[in-house]
Amino acid sequence: MAFNSIKFYLLLGINLLMLGTLSLNAWVAYHDALHELDEIYDAELARSAKLISLLLSSNPLRQINAEPLVIAVPHITEMGETLSAQQERLLDGHKYEGKIAFQAQQGGKLVMLSENALQFPTPKRQAGYHEITEHGTLWITFSYFVPEQDLWIFTAQREDIRKELGAHIAQAQVRPILFMMLPLSLLIYLVIKLVLRPLQLLQQQVANKTPEQLHEIKLVLPLELQPVQSAINSMLQRIRRYLQQEKRFIADASHELRTPLSILQLHAQNLSSATDPLEVAEAVDAITESSKRMSHLVNQLLSVARLEHLQQIDCEALPLTPLLHQSLSQLPIKLLDKVHWQLELDDSCQVYGDSTLLQSVLRNVLDNAAKYSPADGTVSIQTQRDSNHNIMVRISNGGSTNADINRLGDRFYRHQQHQQTEGVGLGLSIVKHIVELHHGSISFTANHQHGLDVLIQFPEAAAKG
Amino acid sequence: MRILLVEDDELLAKGMITRLKRMGYQPELCTTGKQALLAAEDSGFGLMILDLGLPDGFALDIIRQLRHSGVIMPILVLTAQSQLDTKLTALNSGADDYLVKPIDVLELEARIRVLCRRQQQRTDDNLHLAGISLNLQNHHCQFQQQDVSLTRREFMLLKEFMLKPDRILSRQQLEELSYGWDGDNESNAIEVHIHNLRKKLSANLIKTVRGVGYMLVTQYGI
Known part of the structure; x- marks a missing residue:
């Protein structure tokens, strides 16, 4: 499993969280147990002291001068912790019995002590609990005074015995945690694997995509992955469309190049075997014409390629009217004479852009409008500014055809009735691209004169001063 | 042999016509699919050369329609479209051959001859009849082992x-x-050409059928 993976982080996170929670739980339980043990033992110390005092007051020791009475306690402290509570209940007592020591002093004289009280710390003659450290060991002691008989009872217990018990309790808490960790981790791993399965399926689907196989992915996915799937699908669709466009471009470009090439080859071969001067002239004309057509095509193709790589343009504010006049003046004379030009220009319109590129746009659209208009038709040019600060250039002609408006601007698209007219069908595609570079838009609509309205919109450039 | 040439590019058509005539064919030009369909009704054509990119629609439909109405003349598709699926569609619709532009005229001529050979169920390009040998490839003609120039x-x-x-x-x-x-x-x-043929070959070879036309007689008295 890779370290930089959701699965790894989930597994690590959940496991750490689980371990942390369980450890905290064990720690709290251990401290609670210690506290309770303290209370029980403290109570036991007091009870033992009182019990001994009652015993000694009701039945006072006779031999005042004799040696103190030593009470034997069983030495079975080394009994293992593995015994059950039932087994620890022995005939002669309990193993922990040995861990409580006691002394009784009457009138400053030791009268009774337990067998294990040899290491007993020096008792404090002050009623209550005391913590006394003697020979590096901490003792908890309880001193009890019976004033009527001048009797001091001391009970004591080693602190480490309490700790030991506490540790046993804590161990008992931690053991199940340690036992549960591994199977729990395994279960968590399985759950994570199951939850991440759809992601893996999606990944496999995406990995299997090739340029030939870009179909939509249709998996039944959890809610969270559905947007991812639809995003991938929409990207696939865009790639498909792009590939289709490129394929069509290559097919169209090769088609457009092959026809003039055919003409060149055919007429050159005809020329090589021609005997008739008329045949020679025909072949030479055709070769010249075809070469012109090819060089135009190649130039247009180069412009398309250049523009497609052009992402930024040098912009300046340009008044639109002179731009239109210049573009008009660049049209071939025969096209200028072919139609009537009707100009309705708002001289205050300014656009931001590159003057050479914009002129080529206008020239191209005007050229097309005149070319596809019937002779003596009218081409109208209108510029105006709308309320949203857009500059609109509307160029309309009459009597053209019902062009496939949606395909206008596609590279190499030419209406079938116009295939005889000069041109290769790249002009509008170049225009479209330049307009888009200027953050503008171009649209085509059929008008009432069976012609075409071309509407170009640019954002307005603020007038100077 | 008359060839129906369907091609919308004027320059290309001109060159093809010149070439086909020089090869010994009589081409007729149609620039649209509609014209081509009408012209194909004339049974006098031996072959059709069809460009797929016609101004008035899909040339593939022309092939289908012609085949549907039982026209068996060979159809040679001559086009700039080189994609496999277009080729397959054209051939499956009933085209007999598919040539991608640019073409070499020698190949075009050879393919035309091949298509005619198949159509006329011949195994080669030599015609032998009544002592005449005519090679359709190099236009070489022999009559009774003597070279004849035509x-x-x-x-x-x-x-x-x-x-x-x-x-x-x-x-x-x-x-x-x-x-x-x-x-x-x-x-x-026509009389002039027939007269010349009779002079170069044999006077009795081509018989005049008055008011109707002419006929090549295979069993003729010399």
């Missing part, structure tokens, strides 16, 4: 006679073959 029109006529021996070919048929739809129809032009 003009382009004489070759076209003789080839037509040899392909249809012992059958009357009408005057109109022969005129269309030699001059096409808009050729110069001098009334006696």
